[in-house]
Amino acid sequence: MKKIGLKDIASHVGVSTALVSYVLNGQAEEKQVGKEIAEKIKQAAEELNYRPNQLAKSLKTRKSNTIGLIVADINYRFSSGITRAIEAEAKRKNYTVIFGSSNESSDKFNELVNVLINHQVDGLILVPVEHSEASIASLQKSDLPFVLIDRNFPNMITNCVLLDNYKAAYDSTTHLINQGHKKIAFINYNNRLFNLQERNRGYIAALEDHGIEPHPAWSLFVRQNHYEQDMRKAIHQLTSGSKCDAIFFATDRLAISGLKEIVNLKIKVPEELSVFSFDESEAFELFSCPVSHARQPLEKMGKIAVNMLLDLVNKPGVVNQIYLETELVAAKSCRE
């Protein structure tokens, strides 16, 4: 089955390729193409099952109608959620998504950026990884629009749509305090990602603003590559000796890991311990009670990211930073 091109349609109908191009791109009116001819062209395109070659189109117009997306790891719930939202919104705007997963490696991240640039994407939506500052910086020097999501680098001014991690953690901690908790522990990864550090800052600030002295032993960090091991130790520590009465987990993955240990130790939630998570997980469905958590607006974030990027594509210029709020989902895992 031979590939049908504009020329084939043109000769089939007996007109020039220009007319065919006009008609099939919806410029029939504008270019004042004869009604009958326009109809014939449309029909021929249908009959011959014409498929426009997007590459040729893009090469000519210098616009690929394609956006590149790099997530940190598509297996994260955050990633798949945001990917779904972005793909849907892009499709709605007539854009196609070229996809890559950096798996938290800055080398892979760099490579992916290059591949996407070579594919002439009109813009990039990126979840940057640790040590990808250089890559982002060189993007800034190019004129390819990009927006960071979820994570950013505090010392760089870039377009981004982020969570207000500070506020989310602040509000969540305040929620625990309002429930009557004073001994509130916080467990986070020990990495340098700004968004995670912001959660710590929010936690501390909330305590201080409510006249609670932050207890160093209650602010724990686990290693990313040994978090399960470290978590066991952490939970053990927090539930024996100078017990805390609530634990706030900085991510869903940490919450699962922590809850697992809590189940093992047969600690009753919320009777003996309150529990709060950043983000939710389907795993919570199997916990003994619904888990209170701060919920990220993935749909919204994806939609905003796409629209911000497309705005940038069409009229570059201003830098835009949007901070979204989490929704506090109060459930039974926090004793009143």
Add this chain to the structure above:
Amino acid sequence: MKKIGLKDIASHVGVSTALVSYVLNGQAEEKQVGKEIAEKIKQAAEELNYRPNQLAKSLKTRKSNTIGLIVADINYRFSSGITRAIEAEAKRKNYTVIFGSSNESSDKFNELVNVLINHQVDGLILVPVEHSEASIASLQKSDLPFVLIDRNFPNMITNCVLLDNYKAAYDSTTHLINQGHKKIAFINYNNRLFNLQERNRGYIAALEDHGIEPHPAWSLFVRQNHYEQDMRKAIHQLTSGSKCDAIFFATDRLAISGLKEIVNLKIKVPEELSVFSFDESEAFELFSCPVSHARQPLEKMGKIAVNMLLDLVNKPGVVNQIYLETELVAAKSCRE
């Protein structure tokens, strides 16, 4: 910052674009380009930060080094896992992935296929959805290579890499029988997807082969859109009256839903009831005991799919169907 093209490098070095093209595509030897010149060209490309325009390249060579991937819903664990595997393998083979999520809609599926074709992908990896037969059939008539994964249509001969769902369910059921269970229930979605039906067939066959009369009331179907509601009813039914002593869930999502209800009803696993799942979920981490399950080889499936597709791209012809086996992960959720 002006976009650098082959021509810019050529004039910068003082040679023709042909030489530049040869050198930058690693054909310097083959085309016997002068060593010095080759070196100069490479250097200039580096200096000027040359980025090849993949679109122009593809247009000319009629090869985009791009594969299209359509999953049923990127939020499924299966989807994100397989996407990760496919993207990684494609990257290894120097291919880029263009991505779409059909969200189980055949309309969206169709659209996506067209978009990907327009983008001149070299091939497609597809998880077909219900009612996408027509779309697949018309792909067959084109000469664009594609391979189906996870799901197929029994009355169509297509390249595919699938699970041997029959065998997986057969073996899983046999496992339960060997553990001493006779009253084994099976809960599945009531949809028409062949791979899910095969699981039913395997379940029934295993029972019969071991001299157990399949009990109609123990083979239950829940509606896809009301599975939680139906699941509650199902679990209730199976644990009161003529009780079964083991439940085999046809998917991880069903298992989570079922286990949730089992927890609610305070039924002890495995003491009062054994439980087996098809596929695993991080949710199982929070269940009272590790859940036995049949594990899908996602990495392998993704890798094979990519390689099968690329073989097809390079030398079309034979139809290839590969069936993979699950790995049976026996855990505590099945009483011996």
Add this chain to the structure above:
DNA sequence: GTGAAAGCGCTAACAA
């Protein structure tokens, strides 16, 4: 060893 030039499929300025 190297260069000139055609042409991939399309758009859009210009001519008619």
Add this chain to the structure above:
DNA sequence: TTGTTAGCGCTTTCAC
């Protein structure tokens, strides 16, 4: 109202 044609950035044949 329609047709002609240059050219997007690259590869590759053919000539030198």
